[in-house]
Amino acid sequence: MSQEINATMNEYLPLRDVVFQTLRQAILRGELEPGERLMEIHLADRLGVSRTPIREAIRKLELEGLVVMIPRRGAIVASITxxxxxxxxxxxxxxxxxxxxxxxxxxxxxxxxxxxxxxxxxxxxxxxxxxxxxxxxxxxxxxxxxxxxxxxxxxxxxxxxxxxxxxxxxxxxxxxxxxxxxxxxxxxxxxxxxxxxxxxxxxxxxxxxxxxxxxxxxxxxxxxxxxxx
Known part of the structure; x- marks a missing residue:
């Protein structure tokens, strides 16, 4: 990972939404760089959560076009095109x-x-x-x-x-x-x-x-x- 990523907890939001917003902002702000692999276990450790909300967040990010799935590589941050x-x-x-x-x-x-x-x-x-x-x-x-x-x-x-x-x-x-x-x-x-x-x-x-x-x-x-x- 290129930089430290910290989840901003919000008691009014479900954990999956907090994780999604945290990863989304990290991509938009360049903390997670284009081409960088998103490894579930590493992200879960960094954010102090289980792999389930990480997996859900990555799926939503893929739908937004911020993440792409590459065969045999998994999820990576989408390039700026x-x-x-x-x-x-x-x-x-x-x-x-x-x-x-x-x-x-x-x-x-x-x-x-x-x-x-x-x-x-x-x-x-x-x-x-x-x-x-x-x-x-x-x-x-x-x-x-x-x-x-x-x-x-x-x-x-x-x-x-x-x-x-x-x-x-x-x-x-x-x-x-x-x-x-x-x-x-x-x-x-x-x-x-x-x-x-x-x-x-x-x-x-x-x-x-x-x-x-x-x-x-x-x-x-x-x-x-x-x-x-």
Missing amino acids: EKDLKDVLEVRRTLEMMAAEIACQRITPELLQELSDAGEEFQKLQNSDDYTSLAAADVKFHDIIYAATDNQRLISILNNLREQMYRYRLEYLKDADSHEKLNTEHKAIYEGIQNGEQEFVRTMVGQHIDNQRDAILAAIRENEKKKAE
Whole structure:
């Protein structure tokens, strides 16, 4: 295993759900890496549970496409593929543009200040190699835009897409050159929302997502090239 994994116990959830959520988050956050084997006995020992909830969790993760079963190897963490990335971003791009446009109309002064603060927080971290903190700051910036829509259905869908994007976001942030570009885009989006410039904000958010897609695709192709060598 690449990193220590700890189950976050919740007395209101069945153990199988706790184990499932723990392994799911470990995959999405890169603690369990693409291609890594998921050995039931080792995971059970690490999480302090029996093999049964581990087995159930792996089956559910397979249904979500986060785990694949390989003959004679068992369960492994699914690779990050171009098709998966394009599928997620195709949906996310449209909904993020919609959310930003609605935010221009509905954002409160309090949320506008929070958005400014979130942008500044990312800027302070932009020279850091703490990718987890950078990702959290980036997520926070977008979460505030979602909240500004005051549309719970839209927020719920975007939150689900955000989780699916976590693995890809970390790949993007590993490229130090992307940090300044992200910071510049965040500033432009903030100023557009502040000024109520709906069309400008839609364009900037679309560009923001497109730049992310192109950078991650380049990283995926580079990783595939290294594997083939």
